[in-house]
Amino acid sequence: MGFRKIVLLALIVVFVSLPVVTYAADLKEDLTAEQIYEKRMDLYKKYEAVTNIPWQYLAAVDTYERGIRRALKDRPKEEGFISIYYTEDEWAGNFNPNKQDTHPLSIQMFGGVGMDGDGDGLAERTNDEDVLYTLAHSLEQFGTNEEDFRIALWEKYKRDQSVRIIHGHALVYEKFDRLDLNEHAFPMPLNYNYSYKNTWGDRRGWGGRRIHEGTDIFAGYNVPIRATAYGRVEIKGWNKYGGWRIGIRDLDNIYHYYAHLSGFEKGIEEGSIVAPGDVIGYCGSSGYGKPGTQGKFPPHLHYGMYRDNGRIEWSFDPYPSLKQWERKAYQERRKKR
Numbered sequence: 001m002g003f004r005k006i007v008l009l010a011l012i013v014v015f016v017s018l019p020v021v022t023y024a025a026d027l028k029e030d031l032t033a034e035q036i037y038e039k040r041m042d043l044y045k046k047y048e049a050v051t052n053i054p055w056q057y058l059a060a061v062d063t064y065e066r067g068i069r070r071a072l073k074d075r076p077k078e079e080g081f082i083s084i085y086y087t088e089d090e091w092a093g094n095f096n097p098n099k100q101d102t103h104p105l106s107i108q109m110f111g112g113v114g115m116d117g118d119g120d121g122l123a124e125r126t127n128d129e130d131v132l133y134t135l136a137h138s139l140e141q142f143g144t145n146e147e148d149f150r151i152a153l154w155e156k157y158k159r160d161q162s163v164r165i166i167h168g169h170a171l172v173y174e175k176f177d178r179l180d181l182n183e184h185a186f187p188m189p190l191n192y193n194y195s196y197k198n199t200w201g202d203r204r205g206w207g208g209r210r211i212h213e214g215t216d217i218f219a220g221y222n223v224p225i226r227a228t229a230y231g232r233v234e235i236k237g238w239n240k241y242g243g244w245r246i247g248i249r250d251l252d253n254i255y256h257y258y259a260h261l262s263g264f265e266k267g268i269e270e271g272s273i274v275a276p277g278d279v280i281g282y283c284g285s286s287g288y289g290k291p292g293t294q295g296k297f298p299p300h301l302h303y304g305m306y307r308d309n310g311r312i313e314w315s316f317d318p319y320p321s322l323k324q325w326e327r328k329a330y331q332e333r334r335k336k337r
């Protein structure tokens with residue numbers, strides 16, 4: 001075999017194997033987080049163009065459902081880049097004898113919602129494009145503005161909390177205009193004196209038989225308290241246990257609860273969109289009584305985290321997350337020096 005023949009053969013081998021190589025690179029496991037965000041954004045933008053549903057709305061539902069998949073043990077992990085979930089019955093239709101039906105026409109005939117997005121003639125429940133198109137198309141039936149979106153969400157989930165969370169996600173995406181919003185911050189700046197230990201589950205002294213659902217970070221009065229994640233302020237005001245408190249919902253559907261504040265940062269209101277590190281209020285000792293009560297215990301931040309699974313919400317131990325964010329903050333500070 002001459003040299004040119006070998007080169008030619010090599011080229012053919014390369015060309016023949018190219019699609020395989022590209023396909024392998026498309027496997028989720030081989031991609032960086034950035035590449036996954038890029039893939040998702042491409043999909044959202046594509047179906048925004050097809051249906052006029054803003055990409056932020058598609059991203060918001062998908063992000064919400066990603067969190068639900070993580071929180072629900074009985075729901076399978078998504079195969080592709082999109083997490084939106086339809087049951088077999090929803091997809092193929094309640095009365096469809098073939099629960100794995102992928103024929104758009106028979107699915108439609110049996111009242112299923114499944115549609116073919118990518119144009120291959122099949123409506124597949126695990127195909128990213130089919131699933132995203134099915135969602136976008138169902139939202140489009142209600143219209144494309146914010147109020148239409150909320151009504152469509154109510155029809156889909158029949159739960160105020162779900163509507164509120166997803167609407168919040170959409171506003172966060174609208175403000176930052178990107179998907180890469182997974183950063184976290186420690187709730188106090190490192191240059192202040194503070195201390196905390198794991199107090200999860202301890203019994204509390206006030207308000208009856210409740211266990212301690214959070215971590216107490218002790219610090220002086222008026223030490224700035226910062227948002228730990230990207231999210232939207234869901235609640236701000238007085239609560240007899242928590243005193244002046246703020247609740248922020250992040251993109252993992254997690255509710256971050258900051259209690260006993262001495263006051264709030266100016267401009268932070270219910271509905272405000274925050275980034276990790278944004279000051280939201282100040283350390284204090286408010287709570288355990290009627291509005292304005294303070295000084296019944298040493299000043300500290302009570303920090304709680306609550307997960308939503310689409311049905312109920314429950315608290316989990318924030319201590320490991322706090323440790324992790326604190327460690328990262330120290331590492332970053334060392335890098336800057």
Ligand SMILES: [Zn+2]
Nearest residue numbers: 214215216302
């Ligand atoms: Zn506490």
